[in-house]
Amino acid sequence: DVVLTQTPVSLLISLGGQASISCRSSQGLIHSNGNTYLHWYLQKPGQSPQLLIYQVSNRFSGIPDRFSGSGSGTDFTLKISRVEPEDLGVYYCLQRTHNPNTFGAGTKLELK
């Protein structure tokens, strides 16, 4: 199975600051159809995961442009600029290029 390694495990960020989360895959995530099915989620306390970014760099409906995704191959990054209180929670990456689909272990974003 594909292993997604997220770093760091936790982040302490000041309000208004910038956060960067890495997701490294044990295999390349380019599908045979040319798409890269690497997605990012935020799980706020007591809630279900919510989709932020799909296919590496596309923001889902209603997601502010403070969130941006980048990367290719096996290395991917989620950046959150101007961190706000509602950004706190656990961030997960998910790959759906290979079966079975697998998630990273999560990165907890907390306020400094």
Added chain:
Amino acid sequence: EVQFVETGGGLVQPGKSLKLTCATSGFTFSTAWMHWVRQFPDKRLEWIARIKDKSNNYATDYVESVKGRFTISRDDSKSSVYLQMNSLKEEDTATYYCTTQNWEGAFDYWGQGVMVTVSS
């Protein structure tokens, strides 16, 4: 508004069975590919099952750890997806979410989750 409501969770003894239901509304269920994802107490997420739509013969797929024990099914007339869980083990203890995938291959909408605890 898209809504998913999962029910059927609870406390069950090892070796027993449980059936989860996810009732949906607010989107065209009949053409959606539906999935179940679970979250263990340590917060790890695991994809466990998928069922395609009628045009794809309701094809199913499972993660290895539940193959032969869990069965995903759907009823398009009720806009619902199900997860029959047999021979439950303590390691199946988790919160179970139903979700659907969008055209871009991401799980876009999720239910609120239902807890399953397997313990004697």
